[in-house]
Amino acid sequence: MSINKYQPHVFVLPEDDANRQIANGFILNQNLNNRAIQILPPAGGWKIVLERFTNDYAATMRQYPQRMIVLLIDFDESEDRLSYAQSQIPSDLIDRVFVIGVLSEPESLKRDIRKDFESIGKALAKDCSDKTNELWGHHLLKHNQTELERMISNVKPFLFNL
Numbered sequence: 734m735s736i737n738k739y740q741p742h743v744f745v746l747p748e749d750d751a752n753r754q755i756a757n758g759f760i761l762n763q764n765l766n767n768r769a770i771q772i773l774p775p776a777g778g779w780k781i782v783l784e785r786f787t788n789d790y791a792a793t794m795r796q797y798p799q800r801m802i803v804l805l806i807d808f809d810e811s812e813d814r815l816s817y818a819q820s821q822i823p824s825d826l827i828d829r830v831f832v833i834g835v836l837s838e839p840e841s842l843k844r845d846i847r848k849d850f851e852s853i854g855k856a857l858a859k860d861c862s863d864k865t866n867e868l869w870g871h872h873l874l875k876h877n878q879t880e881l882e883r884m885i886s887n888v889k890p891f892l893f894n895l
Contacts, residue, residue, distance in 0.1 A: 735771075738797045742769045743888055744790065747805040748782050749775050751839035751850050756805060758854020764862040779806040779814070783821045786830070794826050801888060806834040808876070815880070831884045836873045845873065861885065 736742040747753040753775050760767045776782040782804050794800050808814045818832045835842045839850060846868070848856065856868045868874065869881060 736769060739799060740769065741799045741888075742771070742801070744800065744802045745770065745772045745805055746782055746786060746790070746802060747772065747775050748779050748807055748834070749777065749839075751843075752805045752807070752834065754850035755839060755854040755857070756803075758851035758856075759858040761851070761855055762858035762862055765858060779809070779818075782806050783818060787821060791823055791826060794829060801829040801831070803884070804830065804832045806832065807838040808834055808836050810837050815876075828887070831880050831888075833877045833880050833884070836876050842871070842873045846871065 745756045747756055753772060756772045759765070760770055760772065776785050786802065786804060790802055794802065804818060806814070806818065811817075815832055819827065822830045822832075839853070842853060843850060846853070853868070857874075859865075860867055860869050869877065
């Protein structure tokens with residue numbers, strides 16, 4: 734099933750397969766309008782996520798003003814990763830691009846909470862639909878709070894059937 738480019742929709746560009754599996758778990762939430770979300774193939778590195786966004790998706794976002802994109806990257810314990818990533822996003826698109834991910838890498842979160850990647854995604858979606866912060870409040874995810882709040886105000890109204 735393909736998305737309607739003229740209706741609000743979200744692309745998710747994951748860094749790697751672990752992030753793709755988390756995104757897949759997220760879209761399994763029954764309250765989610767999964768016809769409005771598309772998970773793109775893993776890029777193969779956080780810098781490649783930024784390159785692919787700039788080279789392959791920025792122009793089409795201007796063509797389709799209802800399109801938003803989540804850049805799902807590992808932060809690799811880098812304090813400046815978010816600001817660097819945001820600096821690569823053109824100013825006319827910044828309100829529709831969200832950069833989130835695990836503070837270190839998804840494998841660390843998986844070990845810490847003893848859940849597989851898909852279950853992590855399901856738990857994150859449940860937090861969003863239930864308006865809770867159980868997993869989003871985890872020390873490897875809480876750095877996403879500002880981006881999450883931005884994302885919820887822009888994406889949640891059409892993405893979740895609540």
